[in-house]
Amino acid sequence: MKLRKLFTPESVELNLSSESKDEVLKELIQLLGLDEKSEAILFKTLKRRENLGSTGIGKGIAIPHCRSLVVNELRLAYGRKPEGMDFQAIDDEPVHNLFLIVAPPLEVSNQYLPVLGKIAQFAKDPEIPAKLEEIQKPEEFLALLEERAP
Amino acid sequence: MNSSTSPPDTMHPQLMLLMELQDLRSQYRELEQDEGAAPVEEEHFHIDPAEAREQLQAKVSELEERLDPQVRARYERISPQRDRVVVPVINGVCYGCFVSIATATVGDQDVHQELQSCENCGSFIYVVS
Ligand SMILES: [Zn+2]
Numbered sequence: 001m002k003l004r005k006l007f008t009p010e011s012v013e014l015n016l017s018s019e020s021k022d023e024v025l026k027e028l029i030q031l032l033g034l035d036e037k038s039e040a041i042l043f044k045t046l047k048r049r050e051n052l053g054s055t056g057i058g059k060g061i062a063i064p065h066c067r068s069l070v071v072n073e074l075r076l077a078y079g080r081k082p083e084g085m086d087f088q089a090i091d092d093e094p095v096h097n098l099f100l101i102v103a104p105p106l107e108v109s110n111q112y113l114p115v116l117g118k119i120a121q122f123a124k125d126p127e128i129p130a131k132l133e134e135i136q137k138p139e140e141f142l143a144l145l146e147e148r149a150p
Numbered sequence: 151m152n153s154s155t156s157p158p159d160t161m162h163p164q165l166m167l168l169m170e171l172q173d174l175r176s177q178y179r180e181l182e183q184d185e186g187a188a189p190v191e192e193e194h195f196h197i198d199p200a201e202a203r204e205q206l207q208a209k210v211s212e213l214e215e216r217l218d219p220q221v222r223a224r225y226e227r228i229s230p231q232r233d234r235v236v237v238p239v240i241n242g243v244c245y246g247c248f249v250s251i252a253t254a255t256v257g258d259q260d261v262h263q264e265l266q267s268c269e270n271c272g273s274f275i276y277v278v279s
Contacts, residue, residue: 035278037161037276038278040161040166041166041169041170041173044170044173045170045173045174045177048173048174048177048206048209049177051205052197052202052205052206053195053196053197053202054195055195057194057195063194063195066173066176066177067173067176067177067180068173068176069169069172069173069176069236069237069238070169070238072238072240072245090196105172105173105176105233105234106233113186113187113190116187116190116194117190117194120190120194
């Protein structure tokens, strides 16, 4: 599964406005275009995952993720916080790039874990943060995925 | 989405609880399997799967205590694994059994109403608008 195919320009926000971890999770959730009830459930589930250990994996990257019954297919969103924010990341550094991954409880195609691994791989590529910083339009983000995560 | 962390007031609080429970169980189940999330969570996120399962289980037990007795009895009866306790209804179709549900039962579920379930498969339902 190509990562590019899992994002749309609507699921990309290059200027996140939130300042706190809770608010930024909500802002990312909104990129998925769910109804309000579903957003509330998903927020709780993502928070519970964060309570097990931050999904801020270091080097300015966070990958909040969970399975939730509020989606019926794998859904992804990307948000950028150019000035960085505190996400209680494992290296205590500010987070700039956030990838949200939400999968249904059961998937026929079992894409969730491979995609989670792929996103982690992509984000950890030492050249990627600088490239993400340069992006001006959601379409450029999609093109970068196409190029670096074929 | 409003900025408070409380659920939207149009949602039945017991339904909210059931949905949270099912999500917690999904995370738990996946951390149990060797081919599941455990290795990924360990490698990329430095999570100890056994410890994480313990935390999730504690939260599940806590939320189960908050279910009304009748709801809890049904919750325990519906599915031994409780992986399909609550299912969405989309365009009038139950996503637990893929059978159309009579439109009369697919109204808005608010605090003043009873919890609804699918007459065909027995799952609790929530209507996706
Ligand atoms: Zn059904």
